[in-house]
Amino acid sequence: MLQDLEYGRLENEYRIVEPTAEAKVVCANGNKLLVKRAADDTLTLPTYQEVMAWAEVNQWEHWYEKKVQYVFRMQGEDYFIWMGEAGESGDPEYGYEAAVSLRQMVSKNVCYAMMTAWHLFDWYRSNRFCGRCGAKTQHDAKERMMRCPECNNMIFPKIAPSVIVGVTHGDKLLLSKYANRSYTRYGMIAGFTEIGETVEETVAREVMEEVGLKVKNIRYYKTQPWGVTGGLLLGYYCDLDGEDETITLDREELAMAEWFPRNDLPAHDDGISLTREMIRVFEEGKEPK
Numbered sequence: 001m002l003q004d005l006e007y008g009r010l011e012n013e014y015r016i017v018e019p020t021a022e023a024k025v026v027c028a029n030g031n032k033l034l035v036k037r038a039a040d041d042t043l044t045l046p047t048y049q050e051v052m053a054w055a056e057v058n059q060w061e062h063w064y065e066k067k068v069q070y071v072f073r074m075q076g077e078d079y080f081i082w083m084g085e086a087g088e089s090g091d092p093e094y095g096y097e098a099a100v101s102l103r104q105m106v107s108k109n110v111c112y113a114m115m116t117a118w119h120l121f122d123w124y125r126s127n128r129f130c131g132r133c134g135a136k137t138q139h140d141a142k143e144r145m146m147r148c149p150e151c152n153n154m155i156f157p158k159i160a161p162s163v164i165v166g167v168t169h170g171d172k173l174l175l176s177k178y179a180n181r182s183y184t185r186y187g188m189i190a191g192f193t194e195i196g197e198t199v200e201e202t203v204a205r206e207v208m209e210e211v212g213l214k215v216k217n218i219r220y221y222k223t224q225p226w227g228v229t230g231g232l233l234l235g236y237y238c239d240l241d242g243e244d245e246t247i248t249l250d251r252e253e254l255a256m257a258e259w260f261p262r263n264d265l266p267a268h269d270d271g272i273s274l275t276r277e278m279i280r281v282f283e284e285g286k287e288p289k
């Protein structure tokens with residue numbers, strides 16, 4: 001999966017770090033990120049030195065006096081984000097690309113870093129002002145938290161739990177496709193956890209809502225951080241309760257849903273997404289029973 005790095009790890013502990021000239025800076029505008037894409041699809045992020053020069057010339061917006069914010073360290077490199085909606089670079093090699101379209105095999109580590117940095121960027125930009133009293137917030141000195149100097153409101157990063165569900169019936173797995181979305185490949189039942197419910201209840205509710213099926217034996221598989229949607233995906237398998245496989249489709253959510261036999265699944269592991277890994281694990285008969 002995207003977060004499974006070949007070496008090292010994403011060190012997300014908050015630290016006070018000053019950028020070096022060569023430090024990577026993730027620059028975002030809306031849901032797009034500034035990146036250099038080589039002919040072989042390899043991605044490169046701009047350095048602090050480059051970003052500061054572009055920002056000066058093109059007068060990029062910045063919300064605070066401190067223009068870049070340290071976010072994490074990955075594989076020996078410090079990553080920062082530009083604290084504002086970034087502008088044009090003026091360098092034709094760099095362009096803005098949608099965060100969601102960056103999920104790919106090439107530069108998996110860069111994609112993971114960018115998605116995670118964008119998650120934080122999106123949280124910072126949504127919390128420049130205190131939601132309680134309206135005053136301008138400040139970054140806490142010791143931890144990753146925005147603090148209101150007026151009412152002392154403490155605002156921590158927001159992570160939304162959601163489920164990916166592999167519904168099985170003997171040697172069959174239920175796959176589906178979303179309605180009205182740019183993503184048209186096979187997926188599985190998914191949805192955000194609502195306030196007041198357990199994740200297992202989310203699994204049962206989402207399956208009932210989207211395909212009208214009752215499930216049992218709900219069992220946990222793995223999680224995946226998914227910064228593009230500000231989420232944490234929790235993968236579960238479950239079994240159809242009973243023998244009736246009849247699907248009642250929620251047409252607002254799904255374009256189709258269908259049972260596929262274990263030896264004839266139409267989707268394969270892409271090394272990126274939890275959904276794809278779960279399909280492969282089922283194909284191999286290795287899902288938790």
Ligand SMILES: [Zn+2]
Nearest residue numbers: 130133148151
């Ligand atoms: Zn306040």
